[in-house]
Amino acid sequence: MNKRRWVAVAIAAGLFLFAAVTAMTGPTKEEQEQVLSGINGLLYGTNEMGETIIEEGSSDSRIVEISVDGTIADSGESGLFSTETYNHQDFLQQLKAIQEDSTIKGILLEVNSPGGGVYESAEIAKEMKKIKELGIPYYVSMKNMAASGGYYISAGAEKIFGTDETVTGSIGVIMSGINYAGLFEKLGIEDQTYKSGALKDMGSAQRKPTEADNKVLQSFVDSAYGRFVKVVAEGREMSEEAVRKLADGRIYDGAQAKENGLIDALGFPEDALAQLKKDHDLENAEVFSYEAATTGFASTWLGSSLAEVQGLKMSETSRVLSLLDSIGTAEAPKPLYYYGGE
Numbered sequence: 333m334n335k336r337r338w339v340a341v342a343i344a345a346g347l348f349l350f351a352a353v354t355a356m357t358g359p360t361k362e363e364q365e366q367v368l369s370g371i372n373g374l375l376y377g378t379n380e381m382g383e384t385i386i387e388e389g390s391s392d393s394r395i396v397e398i399s400v401d402g403t404i405a406d407s408g409e410s411g412l413f414s415t416e417t418y419n420h421q422d423f424l425q426q427l428k429a430i431q432e433d434s435t436i437k438g439i440l441l442e443v444n445s446p447g448g449g450v451y452e453s454a455e456i457a458k459e460m461k462k463i464k465e466l467g468i469p470y471y472v473s474m475k476n477m478a479a480s481g482g483y484y485i486s487a488g489a490e491k492i493f494g495t496d497e498t499v500t501g502s503i504g505v506i507m508s509g510i511n512y513a514g515l516f517e518k519l520g521i522e523d524q525t526y527k528s529g530a531l532k533d534m535g536s537a538q539r540k541p542t543e544a545d546n547k548v549l550q551s552f553v554d555s556a557y558g559r560f561v562k563v564v565a566e567g568r569e570m571s572e573e574a575v576r577k578l579a580d581g582r583i584y585d586g587a588q589a590k591e592n593g594l595i596d597a598l599g600f601p602e603d604a605l606a607q608l609k610k611d612h613d614l615e616n617a618e619v620f621s622y623e624a625a626t627t628g629f630a631s632t633w634l635g636s637s638l639a640e641v642q643g644l645k646m647s648e649t650s651r652v653l654s655l656l657d658s659i660g661t662a663e664a665p666k667p668l669y670y671y672g673g674e
Contacts, residue, residue, distance in 0.1 A: 381422075381429060381622045389618035395438040395608065397601075397621045398426055403670075404448030404456070404481045418445070420452055426622045427459040431466060437617060438608050439463065439470035441489065442601055446671040447481025450505065450556050453669045456485045457563060464488065469612055473604040474498045474595065479583060481669030483594070484560060487567030491611075492595040493604040494586035501589060502671040503564060503579035505556045507549065509665040513540045535665055556667045568593060583671065 386397060402418030430436050441460075447453065463470060472478075472486040474494035479502035486492055494500055516523065516538060523538035534545045541549075561579055565572045570593060578592055589595045597607070609615050 381425065381624060383620050384623050385618065385620050387617075387619035390616050391618055392435055393437050393614060393616065394433075394435045394618045394620060395440060395605070395614055396426075396430060396436050397440045397442065397605075397619060398423070398430075399442040399444070400456070400482070400485065401442075401444045404445055404452045404485070406449070406452055420455075422624065424455060424459060427456070427463065429622070430463055430468070431459075436468060438612055438614050439468060440601065440605050440608060441470055441472045441486070442475060443472055443478040443482050443486055444475040445482035446477055446479050447484065447502065447669045449481070450667050450669055453481035453484045454559075457488060460485065460488055469608065471604045471608045473599070473601040474500055474586070475601070477671070479671035480504065482671075484563055484669050487564045489567070491597065491604070491607065493597050493599045493601075493607075494589055494595045495598060495600060496586045498586040498589070499583050499671070500586070500594065501578070501582060501584040503560060503575070504581040504669075505553045505560065505667050506581075506670055507553055507665045507667045509535050510537055511540065512537050553667055556669075560669060564594075 400418055400423065404418065404420070406420040430439065460470065469490045472489040472492045474482075474486065474492065475498065477499040478486055478494070479499055483500055483503060513523075523536070525533055525536070525538070527533055530542075531544060531548060533539070534549060535541070557579075561572050561575045564570070564579065565575045568575070578594065584592065584594065586595065586598050590598060597603070599607075605619070609617065
């Protein structure tokens, strides 16, 4: 551990000793809670966001860099103990912090995502729309991939940048499942399901889908697809008919996306940032990013394990199950704005 963490451990040990002495004199419940809170804060840190200055500049006129890196899904874990590359709750917290910070005059959103959940993508788009209504411009820089839901959250930007190598597009909805009915029939296994209506077990892996099943599920997917098309049409100032011609699920590289009007320019994050500064007279702006506080020794194996025992951190099994629940499983498929499906 570094010096800072050793100091935190020493202070924590002192608090433990103080707690023991206080216990002998009959502490109140409030005093016990205060001591425990202090110990946990030193050991594990807090979930409060910090800021990292990327470029010095005016503190009254700032640009914030935020990013979506990974599958857009809510794993159910947020804050200091999250191990996901992308943390949905943390990102929403950042978007809400932007809305309350009058010093922020511009946003650079970096996207590297194959998309993800329909609901989670819509949550991000909703918050980004609020930011636009406040008059704060946001530019998007697409990195390796900004497909499906990754494009959904980018479409409303004032300008979108991508590179020749960027994989984007995949505008559409997918809902995948596995059907074992044929295998069960060969093995002599029969489905025994009691239901209140014929469509109660739509998408069941144990029986063959009926025509009614297919009709209802396809209608469900088409409805979500229509919302995606509308978001793109409004963001890119295109007709829905024009968007539908591009939105058959195919992917585009950056050059193809620019040719079809899905992005504005070819370039990397630094190019998008430079253009944002130029377009909105922000050459002297401070540029910063958000970060989660990481005091204590929570990032060490011991700290992480202790947090899991105390119930402050999800176990690996719980985290995986939560992630699967958010994006759907073969037994319970969900509609996704996701490139490639599951």
